[in-house]
Amino acid sequence: MFERFTEGARGVVEGAVAHAKRADADEVEPGHLLLALLDARGTKGAFALSALGVRPEAVVSDLEEARRRGGVSAADAEALAGLGIDVGEIVSRVEETHGEGALAQGRPRGRRLWSGSGHRPFTREAKTVLEQSLRVALARKEKSIGDEHLLLAMVARPGVVRDVLAGCGVTFDAVERVLGNGNGGAAKAG
Amino acid sequence: MTDATDLAERAGDRDPRVGLRAVAALRRLLEQLEAVQVRSARHQGWSWQEIAAELGVSRQAVHKKYGRQ
Numbered sequence: 220m221f222e223r224f225t226e227g228a229r230g231v232v233e234g235a236v237a238h239a240k241r242a243d244a245d246e247v248e249p250g251h252l253l254l255a256l257l258d259a260r261g262t263k264g265a266f267a268l269s270a271l272g273v274r275p276e277a278v279v280s281d282l283e284e285a286r287r288r289g290g291v292s293a294a295d296a297e298a299l300a301g302l303g304i305d306v307g308e309i310v311s312r313v314e315e316t317h318g319e320g321a322l323a324q325g326r327p328r329g330r331r332l333w334s335g336s337g338h339r340p341f342t343r344e345a346k347t348v349l350e351q352s353l354r355v356a357l358a359r360k361e362k363s364i365g366d367e368h369l370l371l372a373m374v375a376r377p378g379v380v381r382d383v384l385a386g387c388g389v390t391f392d393a394v395e396r397v398l399g400n401g402n403g404g405a406a407k408a409g
Numbered sequence: 410m411t412d413a414t415d416l417a418e419r420a421g422d423r424d425p426r427v428g429l430r431a432v433a434a435l436r437r438l439l440e441q442l443e444a445v446q447v448r449s450a451r452h453q454g455w456s457w458q459e460i461a462a463e464l465g466v467s468r469q470a471v472h473k474k475y476g477r478q
Contacts, residue, residue, distance in 0.1 A: 289441030295434030298427045306438065313445055322441045324448070377433070 220353055220364075227262035227366040228352070231255045239339045247341045249348050249380040250282045253373060256366055263398060264366030270397040273387045281383040289322035292382035348372045348380075359401025367398055447475055 224232070234255030239247040257275040259265040268275075285292045288310050291299070296306040313321050341349070351372035356364045373380045374391045384390070395401075443464070450460050461468040 288438070290437040291434045295430060295437075298431040299434055299438075301427060302431050302435075304431075304435070309438070309442075313442065317445050317449060321445050322438075324444065377430070 220349070223353070223356075223362070223364045225262075225363050225365040227259060227264065228364050228369055230262075231259060231264070231366045231369055232349070234258055235345070236339050245339070247339045247345050249342075249345050249373060249378060250286070250383075252345060252348055252369060253278065253282065253380050253383070256370060256373075259366055262366045264370045267367055267370055267394050267397050268389070271387070271389050271393055273384075273389060277387055278383060281386055282379070285379045285383065286323045287320055290379055292379045293386060294382045295379075344378060347376065351375055361401050367394070370394055444475075447471070451475075 221229070221232075231252060232255070235247050235251040238251040238254045242251070244251070256264050257268070257273075257278060281293065285295075288296065288306055291306050299306050310322060348369065349372070352364050352368040355371040355375060356362075356368045359368075361368070370389075371391060371394055374384050374389060374394060375381075447460055450463075457472045458468045461471040464471060
């Protein structure tokens with residue numbers, strides 16, 4: 220699969236590892252892929268984001284907020300509010316007792332297998348984004364996988380990254396609108 | 410594709426997507442809440458056995474999930 224990645228897509232994957240490392244995260248998450256995509260210049264992915272008027276700083280702060288809520292996006296929090304669950308209240312009480320960012324810390328692990336090396340495993344969700352990018356490229360009848368396919372993959376499946384992008388007006392349809400439908404007409408990979 | 414505002418507008422419509430989204434989000438939040446509490450218990454010197462007993466799971470389960478410390 221990776222041999223079909225364009226230079227831009229490889230750059231995003233490598234950039235995601237660097238973002239994870241910088242954030243001292245044990246694993247590479249879809250959010251790290253998105254942060255790396257924001258760094259891209261002169262690629263189709265970068266074009267799509269700028270054509271849709273995405274402000275990178277808004278994406279960064281929305282991702283950070285979701286992380287602080289323990290992986291709950293703004294749309295998730297709204298859905299939970301519908302059940303009478305006030306996520307903001309939960310977060311502030313937990314932070315009161317356990318410190319700021321307590322819910323963003325992940326699992327308490329004694330052995331950090333990867334912290335010493337540059338190695339970071341991808342979470343299942345992040346791997347799914349990579350796999351989905353291949354399906355998206357196939358559905359669009361495009362031979363190589365570029366960072367625009369990574370972007371389409373991020374908005375094709377439910378999750379924090381899709382919610383954050385949707386909040387900035389980036390949906391699957393919107394991305395296809397600015398990129399065109401590929402070589403084979405509209406077809407959303409499942 | 411549904412965006413966040415659409416979802417919010419449908420919140421009262423018994424749209425299964427909203428309910429399912431809430432459940433999925435709650436599950437993620439629960440995992441983080443558990444991690445916070447387990448971390449705190451370990452810092453206070455609790456054994457895996459004690460933590461597992463409070464969580465109502467086996468010692469092996471909690472140990473496997475949170476690793477050696």
